[in-house]
Amino acid sequence: MVHPPTPSQPPDTTGPARRGMSREEFRVIAASSVGTAFEWYDFFLYGSLIPVIGSKFFGGYPPAAQTVFALLTFGIGFVVRPLGALVWARFGDLVGRKAIFMITLIIMGLSTLAVGLLPTSAEIGWAAPVLLLTCRVLQGLAISGEFGGAVTYVAEHAPPARRGAFVGWLPATVALSIFLSLGVLLSVQFITGPEAFDAWGWRLPFLISVVPLAISVWIRLKLRESPLFLRMKAEGAQSRAPIRESFTRRRNLRVVLIALAMVAAQSFVGYVSTFYTLTLLTSTLKVDTLTANTLFLGLMLCAFLLCGFFSWLSDKVGRKPVMLAGFALAVATYFPIFHGVAALANPALAEAQDRVRIQLVADPADCSFQFNPAGTASFTSDCDRAKQLLARWSAAYENVAGRPDAPVTVVVDGRTLTAGPGLEAELGDALTRAGYPAEGSGTVRIDGPGDLLDGRVVLLFLLLLALVSYAQMTQGPAASAMVELFPTRIRYTAMSLPFQVGTGWFGGVAPAVMVAINAEAGNIFAGLWYPTIMIVIGAVICLLALPETRGIDLDAVDTAARPARRLARRRGTAVG
Known part of the structure; x- marks a missing residue:
């Protein structure tokens, strides 16, 4: 059987078909x-x-x-x-x-x-x-x-x-x-x-x-x-x-x-x-x-x-x-x-994503595709960590190919940050200054009826x-x-x-x-x-x-x- 036969005319919707269940x-x-x-x-x-x-x-x-x-x-x-x-x-x-x-x-x-x-x-x-x-x-x-x-x-x-x-x-x-x-x-x-x-x-x-x-x-x-x-x-x-x-x-x-x-x-x-x-x-x-x-x-x-x-x-x-x-x-x-x-859900975040220019400069070979449905993959490179930090802030950014021998950098409205132990704090400060809201700030809320x-x-x-x-x-x-x-x-x-x-x-x-x-x-x-x-x-x-x-x-x-x-x-x- 390939195709079930299609009715030659619409089904009858009178009589038993219209009775109650x-x-x-x-x-x-x-x-x-x-x-x-x-x-x-x-x-x-x-x-x-x-x-x-x-x-x-x-x-x-x-x-x-x-x-x-x-x-x-x-x-x-x-x-x-x-x-x-x-x-x-x-x-x-x-x-x-x-x-x-x-x-x-x-x-x-x-x-x-x-x-x-x-x-x-x-x-x-x-x-x-x-x-x-x-x-x-x-x-x-x-x-x-x-x-x-x-x-x-x-x-x-x-x-x-x-x-x-x-x-x-x-x-x-x-x-x-x-x-x-x-x-x-x-x-x-x-x-x-x-x-x-x-x-x-x-x-x-x-x-x-x-x-x-x-x-x-x-x-x-x-x-x-x-x-x-x-x-x-x-x-x-x-x-x-x-x-x-x-x-x-x-x-x-x-x-x-x-x-x-x-x-x-x-x-x-x-x-x-x-x-x-x-x-x-x-x-x-x-x-x-x-x-x-x-x-x-x-x-x-x-x-x-x-x-x-x-x-x-x-x-x-x-x-x-x-x-x-x-x-x-x-x-x-x-x-x-x-x-x-x-x-509507987070207007300050949406506005910052449109206005603030962010670039992630890294060697593409150093960056992994962030697919981890079971949580088993390990993303440990500087590029991966930078992406995770940017994702935590829901930041919109542009990927720019860097030289293989160059350090990973994040550029926030012209301010350059180099990957390393202090990147998390520096990136948070730069994004806040650029207008990205703190978590929960300005979001839609239902606190009561x-x-x-x-x-x-x-x-x-x-x-x-x-x-x-x-x-x-x-x-x-x-x-x-x-x-x-x-x-x-x-x-x-x-x-x-x-x-x-x-x-x-x-x-x-x-x-x-x-x-x-x-x-x-x-x-x-x-x-x-x-x-x-x-x-x-x-x-x-x-x-x-x-x-x-x-x-x-x-x-x-x-x-x-x-x-x-x-x-x-x-x-x-x-x-x-």
Whole structure:
């Protein structure tokens, strides 16, 4: 099967398609969304608690090394996801959606809960980080089979004319779970206080997850198997080798690659609007954590609603128009929006970046590309240290090639500073005199409810909301489109791998790559070129190669694959 057949006319939106959601359909969506909620609740929670987790589980190391090892355990989940996707999805296509659905949820939920129960390195030594790593590996493996199974299960229950709206609840849950994790984290910190939170309160957000875990297991126990899978099984039309059929047959592989391009592009839009933007606000623009998290609480609540809207809209006008509009708006407005964000969040810094001329003069061979997503690289040259100091001040600078035998220098509005032990103090003094603000000075702040209506806060929120809107325009329709590209016999397998590779290996590392590009170029906006170019590539592939699948009958996708199976049977060869 290369392309699923496109409906010759718009789907019927009268009669059953317009009825309200049944109790069974609501149960299917609710039970499926819980796994997605677990995935992102744990993801954001663990990322927010990196310093605490580092100190608790790697306490025998210096603070910098603690952060390094905590980040490594965080990243291992991304590494194992494609492997888990192949394993779980294969069994999902062979034995059924419901069984795998339940297994991955339980593994994922118990692993998240276990993090809150683990003894620390001060209590059991080296066994503590080993247990933490085990939990993260299990979470990564379970998560990799969860989303593909959830989307497949919901889509195979949904009426064709409303499939986008039904499936859209799952990516919408991503925003809602980030909202909930932020809310839980801030609430626990407020209730326990800083000292108690550091001592034991950090465990509570993980332990609280047992409540939705118990509810979701109870709901999923009441679910029935996917009707399309049961019919396929009754007809004896299952794939004997879904992995081989998905990835070694040229026609299916072509569709997998198209799906990968689509997922990668929408992942760039999603990660830029959330994790990169939050990093930019707090690390680069020096906005305090409370203000940034408060803004994102509101943004994620809006994102939840917007994803549902754009998913519904894709049932009316098509998956491709909504997705391509999101891609186009992102590419066209990223640079002006981020310039506006900088000017509103920290106007003194934005003004200094435009006005103060700074040059870093160094031999290019002495300078490293500052890509360090896991914190394991060591940047020790004079050029690297100068770049790190400039990045700490969020300074905009120009790289100038120096002679190999000349010392590294930083020129600030004509004042030349030579690299050495005193560079940090001298550079700080020079930047302050030139007009760079001290950290936290003049930044946007939300200290109370009244600040929420401040004009500067409102304008900043609206700019950030535009970025979040682009993500929802692409994520909701993309989830439905992926399901509709593949036949039931290989659907779980064929969509899970491109999804995990696209989100984990492309979108997932995008913020780290962008930060590295910013440091390399000496410009906090230079990194935007990376997602912009990648989104353009993905959008062009979608425009030219992605079929429109709105309202398609999933049985028609299966029917399109049957001639090849009949030919294989006549020749006496195995299918898959």
